[in-house]
Structures are given as C-alpha cells and as structure tokens.
Amino acid sequence: MCAFPRYSLLATSYCLILLLATSSCSKQEASLYQEQILALGALVDISISGVEPERAQQAASTVADDFNRIHRTWHAWQESELTRINARLPGGAAFPVQADLMPLMVRAQELSRQSEGLFNPAIGKLIALWGFHSDEPIGPPPDPGAVAALVAQCPGMDDLRLENNFVQSRNPAVQLDFGAIGQGYAVDAAIEHLRKLGIENAIVNASGDIRVIGKHGARPWRIGIRNPRAPGILASIEMQGDESIVTSGTYERFFEYGGQRYHHIIDPRNGYPAQGLTSVTVLHRDAVTADAASTALLVAGLKDWRRIARAMGVEQAMVIDEQGTVYMNAALARRIRFEITPAPKIEIIDSP
C-alpha cells in the first residue's frame, strides 16, 4: 500500500502554486510581425499579431505602399496633387479633382467646423510663412506685419465649396495644408486596408499617431505616452478593440531663434504658435478625428479645450500645461497609469 507522507498536502500545494506562478511569468507572447517604413516625413511602425509571418509581411508591405501613395498625394510643399490644387485655388473658379481626393477634404471641412476653426487646414500660407514647409525649419520668425496681413484675410475651410468632385475657393488666401491630419488619415486608411486583408490584430503607428485593432495575443496592446518635458515615457495605457490615440505637442517640430523657441502649431486666430499647453492627447475611435482634435485642443488652450472636445465628440482627452500640470477627464484617468516618479500634478475633471 502506498502511504503519502503527512507533509505532502501542504508541500504539494506550495509546489503547485509556484508552478502556476512561474509558468504565468514566462508565458509566451503571441507571434508579432513588425515593420518600419519612412513616409509622410514620419517613421511608420506596423505591428501585426497572430498571423503567419509571410502573410503579415505582405499586409505590411501593402500598407507601406498606401503610406507612400498618400505621401505623394498630400505633400504640402513638394510637388503633389495638393500643390496642384493649391495652385488653382486663388483663381476662384471651380475645378475638378480626382474623386479619391474628396473624402479627406470633406472630412477636414467638417472637423474644422466642429472645432470652431481652431483646426484649420486652410492656413497653409501661414504655415509656410513661419518656415514650416521644410523638413528642417530654421527660422527666423516672420515679419509681424506679414502675419497680421494673412490673419486679416481669414482663410478658412468654409471658404471652400466641395461638390461633385469640384473644388472652388471664394477666398484667395486659402492654401490647404493637411499636416495636422495627414498622418491620422493615413493610419485610418492603413487599418481599413489591413482589415480588408483579413488582419484582425494590429497597430499602425505613424510618428505617434496610433490606431489599434484587436489585441496582442491574449492581452491588450500596451501603449506608452512620451513625456513632453523630458526624454522617456510619461504614462501608459492599454488599448484593444478599435481605438486611436494621438498626441500633439509643441516639442514635435520647432525652431529656435534669438534664444526663443517657435513651435509648429499655429493659432489661426492670431497667426502665432499656440500658447498655454505643451501637449494634448486624444483618444477616439478614428485617428483622423483624434489628430484634428489634438491640434484644435492645443490651440484652444486651458480655458476652452473642454468645450472644443465636446463639440468634436471627444470623450477622453488629457492636456498638459507649460508648468507640467496634467488635466484629464475621469474616463481617461481610470485607464491611464503614470510611469514617472513622482507623478505629475494631476487635475481630474468630470467630463472633457
């Protein structure tokens, strides 16, 4: 007869617990295919989980082609479909454009309207005047008189008539620049394309404009949010299903001149770089809305960002002011985890 020693129950229990604990620690990650490309003046990361490497590689390659096509179509200062449209806009007559160019322009017009004009892709002339139609802006800042003259002409998306694949501008100062939503638009297009190819779990990240679908194996995707005030990660968030996260920051593109820093997010109301906030993070289902909203909220500043977020249908947003104080709504605060010690000063508000 086989007799178990007296200690076997306790010892076996411990051993089982340890075995379970160690096996969960060394759990295998789902297969992940990653590819990086350079397009739209950005580093684009494509991560695909849960499919064979050959299929993932083909899908990523297709998406890379999409990015390159969008880059060639919408480039604001190298010869593109957009520069050809901009060349004809001051004439004032209606002219035809390719049908596939209309959706971005129509969406940009809607988003501009919702943002009360704070997201304004019609100020291409101002962006160029500040020298941001360059891979490496160097300044100097423009003449104040020239800035004031352009602002006085009030170029806006409502100056455009977009009908039946025809475009017409009633304001000769309108020049389009989709830099504030081009990456979000491309990310959305990439995710749509991946879905058509049967990919259900992926991340497309164009220089920080991120959209995720599905999961990374059994766990959600883990996203780090870069610290606007120092190198490294400020916070992290888990995302799954179908969701985008976009951050606009004054640290992304800028030049320094005469000891002063001038960033690339221009306030269309006064023609100067927006003041008050250093970064805005927006979560939304689609990346193009998150992209436009992050710019609009940064321009809106601390006083108005909540109102503009509501108007744009944004329910989760976080803004950081020049002192480093973080403001966010409760829905986002429940999901976000700060990764720096000590954590920044945080103010949580009930709704965006």
Place this chain on the structure above:
Amino acid sequence: MTRADFIVTLGAVALLPFLYVASWGNGARGEQARILVGGKEYARVPLYKAQRLEIPGALGVSVLEIKDGKIRFIASPCRGKQCVHSGWLALSGEFAACLPNRISVHVAGREPRYDAVNF
C-alpha cells in the same frame, strides 16, 4: 508543521522577491538595438557592450553611443537635433529617430514593455 513543510515554506518565501520582480517589476530592459537606415535594418547591436557607432545616413554620419545597457544619439547632421534630445533609450520598445538622416534606433528585448509609443 513538519521539517519538510518548514523547508518548503522557506523556499516559497525566498522565491517571492524573484516572482515579484518577474511579474511586476521593470523586466523589460532592452537587450539589443536595431538600427534602421531608410527603413531597412542596418545593424543589430547588443546593449551590454559599451561602444560608439558611426552610422551613415542620407545627410551624413549619425553617432550613437551604447553604455550601461542604454543607447542614444550623440551627434547627427540634422539641424533640429531632436534625435539627440531624445536622450537614452533602455526599455524594450523605446525608439528614437533622426528623420532627416533617415536613421532610427529601436530597443528590442524579450518582451517589449510597450507595443507602441505615442508622442
């Protein structure tokens, strides 16, 4: 409690710190860096070996430094120097890029702490 129970209990308690670090700790330090030029892999380098690397890009040579398990840009021919301002990269999933010079550096490890970084 028998002597054997005591030994098993002691062993379990002794393992707790290791389990804590493995489960909750910062177990995502990178082991190597992937260096891409023009989107194509140029080199993979371990982060345990201190060295300086000169990487030829579209504009000229970017200089990378590896030290104490970290990597950073220390010089690049771009004007903005945002790659240099990115500072040290150590955690798996972190990256920095000199877009004008078309060079990017990605820290890789067994399991990335972040699947993507938003900035």
